[in-house]
Amino acid sequence: MKRIVLFASGSGTNVENIIRYFQDHPKVLVTLVLTNKQDAKVLDRCKKLNTSALYFNRPSFFETDCILEFLKCQNPDLIVLAGFLLKVPENIIDNFPDKIINIHPALLPKYGGKGMYGMHVHNAVKENNDTETGITIHYVNKNYDEGAIICQFRTRVEKSDSPDDIAAKVHELEYEHYPKVIEKLLVGA
Numbered sequence: 001m002k003r004i005v006l007f008a009s010g011s012g013t014n015v016e017n018i019i020r021y022f023q024d025h026p027k028v029l030v031t032l033v034l035t036n037k038q039d040a041k042v043l044d045r046c047k048k049l050n051t052s053a054l055y056f057n058r059p060s061f062f063e064t065d066c067i068l069e070f071l072k073c074q075n076p077d078l079i080v081l082a083g084f085l086l087k088v089p090e091n092i093i094d095n096f097p098d099k100i101i102n103i104h105p106a107l108l109p110k111y112g113g114k115g116m117y118g119m120h121v122h123n124a125v126k127e128n129n130d131t132e133t134g135i136t137i138h139y140v141n142k143n144y145d146e147g148a149i150i151c152q153f154r155t156r157v158e159k160s161d162s163p164d165d166i167a168a169k170v171h172e173l174e175y176e177h178y179p180k181v182i183e184k185l186l187v188g189a
Contacts, residue, residue: 002186005076006033007084012042014082014103014174019049021179027187032074036061036086061089068092078186081140082178085117088140100140101185103178105170107152108136112145122163122170133157133166135173137181150185153177 004022008015015033022028033046033053046053060066068091071079081088081102088100104112104121110130111121125133134154139147153176155169 002028002077003075004028004030004182004186005071005074005079006030007079007081008033008035008040008042009037009085010040010042010083012040012045012083013171014178015042016045016049017175018080018082018179018182019046019051021183023049025183028183031076034067036084042083058086061086065091068095071096078182080182087114087144090142093140093142098139101150101182102138102140102145102147103174104136104138104145105133105167105174106136107132107134107154108138108145108149112136114144116145119163119167122166125157125166126161126163129159130157133170135170135177137178151177151181 006015006018019030022030030051033042033051035042035053035055036058038055043053043055056067071092072095076099079096079100093100105118106112106121106125111124132154134152136152137150139150141147153173155173157166
């Protein structure tokens with residue numbers, strides 16, 4: 001059985017989608033969700049989905065090997081960032097080479113880097129009058145949004161689209177493609 005650990009910082013809609021996708025999967029199991037926010041809505045979602053979830057604080061992530069050692073005990077085949085806003089420390093990246101992936105709500109390298117997440121990205125797409133946007137699924141390295149790209153999926157942006165409309169189109173791509181890409185990475189396909 002292939003094991004996934006998910007990281008999230010917010011409401012957890014992608015986490016819920018991934019958990020539901022793999023709920024009865026014969027070869028893949030979501031073992032745990034970790035969050036850096038004590039009041040993150042993802043914790044409520046996990047409770048309803050009967051999935052283990054834990055909160056961790058910044059010092060345990062950045063100043064000690066606590067989270068690294070915990071992850072080693074979990075023995076994940078893949079660590080999946082799903083709306084996780086912190087930069088992953090080098091000690092974790094070094095111990096899980098090519099086993100940490102992220103989803104970004106734009107077509108990298110456009111609109112990547114520190115501070116470029118969620119509505120910040122969709123507002124930038126609108127302000128720059130882009131005719132398309134999408135998602136990028138990539139490996140995590142030591143720099144924000146610069147890891148090797150696994151795949152990208154695109155959607156049109158109409159002149160009349162608001163940033164909220166753009167966000168909705170991007171969320172559709174995320175929900176459709178992220179679980180399938182995770183599955184392909186873990187079991188082929």
